[in-house]
């Protein structure tokens with residue numbers, strides 16, 4: 001009996017390890033977000049980022065932007081697991097910090113918007129040059145960079161009962177997937193394969209071209225708008241749940257096959273969200289690390 005119980009609890013533990021809830025843009029999505037951001041850094045912020053990155057990153061922020069996904073199941077970092085997403089009330093299609101930003105035990109601020117606030121306010125202390133050991137600035141940079149990507153993935157601000165689409169099984173063309181995964185990964189990978197010869201550099205070039213002198217050129221100023229560095233993440237979460245309702249969940253039935261029509265209409269949204277995440281990450285880092293005149297007032 002005891003052995004059986006042990007065995008079943010071991011199986012439960014194994015299942016928890018083997019079937020984790022997925023968290024965030026695929027590697028490609030995070031890499032793109034961080035590469036775009038790093039390309040937009042002003043000299044002071046670029047120097048701070050380089051200084052905070054460990055040597056083995058060779059100055060490349062994007063090489064460590066998936067780190068928070070890799071460590072989220074480690075004992076030491078298990079507390080970060082709820083920080084990758086926000087669960088909102090089913091079908092409400094709205095987000096409110098005070099109502100929704102908590103973990104499953106109701107602990108406040110434990111969601112992706114709260115995490116962005118937390119790590120942003122930690123990074124603000126970087127310029128003080130204090131020897132304050134409460135904060136690990138390198139980790140704060142990596143978490144902020146990762147979560148700025150996650151909060152722009154519409155299904156990361158999804159409904160509670162389906163875990164942001166994770167429990168909605170669908171087919172993506174011919175293989176099995178789920179709705180959350182379609183937005184994390186499938187749309188990006190299909191786009192890379194169909195239009196960019198699986199070359200991430202080409203996709204990045206196109207996204208950057210779109211906002212430097214292309215279809216998003218006129219929008220970038222509004223993407224960067226942020227009156228209060230610590231609450232702007234709420235705006236991004238709001239955008240995400242609206243997109244999740246309008247484009248993510250819309251018309252999708254469990255078991256359905258999603259293919260050309262869904263891909264064609266959703267791909268532009270995924271691309272825009274990745275670009276927005278990059279532009280906004282750069283905006284935050286430029287303010288936090290940059291010239292004291294404007295940045296510090298906004299951040300304090």
Ligand SMILES: [Zn+2]
Nearest residue numbers: 023024084150
């Ligand atoms: Zn994540």
